[in-house]
Amino acid sequence: MSDSDARGKIYDARMMRRLWGYIRPHRMLVSASLVLLFAVSGAQLVQPYLIKRVIDDQIAAGRMDGLGYLALLFLAALLAEFVLRFAQIYVLEQTGQNVVFDLRNESFAHLQRLPSSFFDRNPVGRLMTRLTSDVEALHELFTSGVVMILADLVKLVGIVAILLWMDWRLALVTFTVIPPTLILTWFFRARMRETYRHVRAMLTKLNIELQENVSGMRIVQLFAREREMAESFGETNREHEQAQLRGVRYDSIFSALAELIGSVTLAAIVWAGGWGILEGWVTFGTLVAFIEYAAKFFRPVQELSQRYTVMQAAMAAGERIFDLLDTPVTIRSAAAPTPIHGRLKGEIVFDGVTFGYDPDQPVLHDVSFRIAPGERVGIVGWTGSGKSTLIRLLVRLYDIQAGRILVDGVDIREYELAELRRSIGVVLQDHFLFAGTVENNISLGDSRVTREQVRAAAEAVHVHRLIERLPGGYDENVRERGSNFSTGEKQLFAFARAIAFDPAVLVLDEATASVDPETERRIQQALTTVLSGRTSILIAHRLATVRDADRILVLHHGRLIEQGPHEALLDRPDGIYATLYTLQSA
Amino acid sequence: MRAAVSSRFWEFARPYAPSYALGLLMLLATNGLSLWIPWLLRDAIERLEEGSPLAEIARLALAMAGIAILQALIRTASRLQILGNSRKIAHDVRRRFFAHLLRLDAPFYDVNRTGDVMSRGVNDIRLVQAFFGPAVLNLLNTSIVYVAAVALLLSIDPLLTVVSLTIYPPLMLAVNRASRRVYARSLAVQEQLATISNRAQENISGIQQVKTYVQEEREIAAFRELCAEFRRRNMSMAALRGVMLSLIGIVTGVGTLVVLYVGGRFVISGRIGFGDFVAFNAYLGLLVWPTIAFGWIINTFQRGLGAMERLDEVLVAVPRIDSGFDADGKQETVAEPLAGHAIEIRDLTFTYPGAAAREPALKNLNLKIPGGSRLAVVGPVGSGKSTLASLLARVYDVPSGSITIGGKDLRDLPVRAWRRSLGYVPQEPFMFSRSLRRNVTFGDPDAEAAAIDRAVERAQLLKDLDQFPDGIETVVGERGFTLSGGQRQRATLARAIVVQPSLLILDDALSSLDADTERSVMRGLDELMRKRTAIFITHRPSTLTEMERIVVLDDGRIVEEGSHEELLALGGTYARIFERQKLRQDLEDR
Ligand SMILES: Nc1ncnc2c1ncn2[C@@H]1O[C@H](COP(=O)(O)OP(=O)(O)OP(=O)(O)O)[C@@H](O)[C@H]1O
Ligand SMILES: Nc1ncnc2c1ncn2[C@@H]1O[C@H](COP(=O)(O)OP(=O)(O)OP(=O)(O)O)[C@@H](O)[C@H]1O
């Protein structure tokens, strides 16, 4: 999924079929809009003809008797145009909005189901673009895309027919301007498209740089890297400016040319029409009507190419959106999931589990262990040894490549994904707070979590007092990513969140790494009650955290190499655990 | 405010004033030529009425074509000037904006959300560009055409002019009113889009939490609601936009209608000639676009004004801490080695600027850190350790005199020079989505290969590199999230080491490391830290024995201070926190 504007084909049958799937439910609206478009064109095209009638029948004849009637007809045509166009715009917009609404929601919903590996590869900014700019670009397909192209074509055909009918010779002279117009238009549009693609690419680059600098500003400033950042940004900015200026050049030439062609056509009509008038095969009315039609004629010819550009952009956007929608949901519930009745007992078995983020480079090798229901297990090991990976697998943020993971004797892939995850509460190592309130960050706004549960959870991790002391208490404002709290506080809020959801199995990945030992000890006392009867897994580097566990697993380079209770492990003098322990206590 | 904003416009436009003037001259010329064409049309029709020979007509037609060509040339040049200026100005604005962002300090970023800053830097600059380009161009064009065309109309027939133009003011007013309300509603639409973006941004950034807490359905429902509101607002705008566009569509027709009905009578009664009639209609036609454009121009000016106001809000924000960074690069201060300089904190009380209602994060702190010494800072969650560290790095400002470096007030030291002599490892490691190498050399892109290797080795990152597909060239995910917690910490540690700091601040930077790696890191730092000052914030007891001095913070105050042994002997908070005896007991039990 790249951001480059794939040189979108303007018309892609496969994609059109897909889009049609979204339009189909609203096809009545689309048809109505089309009918209205034809009607608008009719009301427009009749106007020059009425002018001709006024000139030939009234002015040239020196009469005034029908003038009022013709003027009234003209007025009627205008009013019809006004009303019909309004209706057409409104109906078309309704269709577009409905389709875009569906697409945006579907994309978002799909995003929610995509596996974590997808988010590893795709930065937030890119996914945001899918949900905002790309969907908006697709929206253009409706407001100035397909339907409008159709309308323009209809109008063109109408004008050609009327001109031929009024006077074919004059019509042919007028049409001679079409080929150069088309050629010039396509020539410039092709270049403009190219330029604008470049402009957009540069703009994306600018925005990425801006975003990265804003979110990493603290680091930029602490390392006094402002100059380098400014220089790099300045370079992109300059490149963007150059591309923009190229665009301006084409744009200026093109719009002046368009005007030029209009004037030249006028000159041609005057010349040929004058000839016709002198020879008597053209009337003054026809001449004026031709001038009027010609003006109406060039608009769609020029716009056609602009619409082409819009279409192309919309198509490229559509392609990216469909790409997103086509990204397979590799982690999903089984077709006929095994239901979880009541609460999980909490038996966890890893059986020959092998996994790598890149399947060619496993991070876990053939890991097997069993955790009994209600057992409290600690996992320790060198940094980067695969501890966090282990628990990501347990809640199926990633799926394993070989082996089995069983919970209560059933392969976790057999469960309904939501039920599995609801049963296993995880405090991830990368804690994350949402902008909002403290209360909301613990309950996540979930109605199943009561206020009392939130407070009880806060008590359990010893932040209740701290929260109460805040000016806003539980309603205290939490800024983006929780930037107005200390790291330890954030970690404790995330901890409280897990407890508030009352899961059958609790997994803590370095949940108290940034918490002082004293607070941690108090939490552990409180946890004894909370954890009793639940299976729990504690990952920690601080060995005091896991010392009291029933059993400790030691992971080394993705392999399970030791396990047993604290004392037993200490009794192996060459053991890794004993080594680590000695180091930490020395 | 308005005055400030308009001076801001002038400030950016001034360098391009001559070019704008040139553009204006050319616009006058090109519009003069284009107004000539209907006049020739009138001549041609009069000749035709008189029955002049075709050669006469052909000559006029040729003249029309010739003028058209000349006009097109000048038109192109005029647009190049004026539209080109807008692009250059946008470039300048963007440059200024970004340079200012680099100067703004933490209090600014505390209260302004990333999305908000982004929106100013992206959307608002675009609107300002439209202000300086198309809006100015059309304003000039419109004014010229309006004045000239009305004069020509009057010269053809004053009465007809008055009659046909009376239709325009109300029409113009209606279009204008509609477009203003369209603008108001489009703001509401934009606002909702921003809400949607923010929501999506939070959701995607926290997607792991959403998944593990099974909040997908609730998120989808909430998102759907926002989108429904977005659709509603869009439709409410579409209704108005429909009225406006349809009105615009018939503006030409309305003028023509009047000319047909009234002008037709005038021709028949012989008051004006038929050529006049056609030319009149043509000139009236020239007024259509300016009439329509008028609403758009006002709109664009208004939006540009609003956008500039929002940009100005950022540009006038004055950083409390002047980092001395100056985009135009005048004086670049060189970092003087500060090794050996003592740090002294005197009676420091600090409250976060954005949290005045909360208790001060630090209260009456007094502390001396001799140059070249090692200090550990310990204390419970939220006791102010990170705050102290960030104040030393001057992330936030402190009252003058409360922190001195080698006897000099920290506030009087050149900020960037001071920061350059720091090696800061923040508690929450942030990495840029680039290669590991570029992250490690972030503070010193010119670092020699040997220096990089040494830093990577000291930070114990070397053995992890083999596990990565491209070694040190591996590109990490956003914020470094494709690394393990400990790997990320060590990468940021290496980043701090590369700059050869004279003061190293490690804010709980070893919390995600196992005891063995931690030990190796400490040993690596040992050598590095000879004669340099180091401040270790930690919750780990193992590092503490090597510290010369330890301060214990609690609730923003220093409650204990001394060497490891002294503090243990004291048997106070420190002793309690670190359970030292207990651990030792364990070992002896074995
Ligand atoms: N999302 C990811 N994509 C690719 N590789 C990853 C990803 N997350 C982790 N890794 C790699 O997998 C290995 C194991 O990482 P993991 O996070 O499981 O380690 P850990 O034992 O939790 O370490 P730590 O104690 O430092 O947190 C590391 O080499 C890491 O770089
Ligand atoms: N940007 C901020 N705005 C307002 N208050 C803040 C901000 N950052 C921290 N605080 C508050 O200031 C106090 C001290 O925070 P600090 O981060 O210094 O704690 P700490 O000792 O580093 O804790 P930890 O051990 O959890 O890292 C805390 O109560 C915290 O909530």
Ligand SMILES: [Mg+2]
């Ligand atoms: Mg981990």
Ligand SMILES: [Mg+2]
């Ligand atoms: Mg801290």
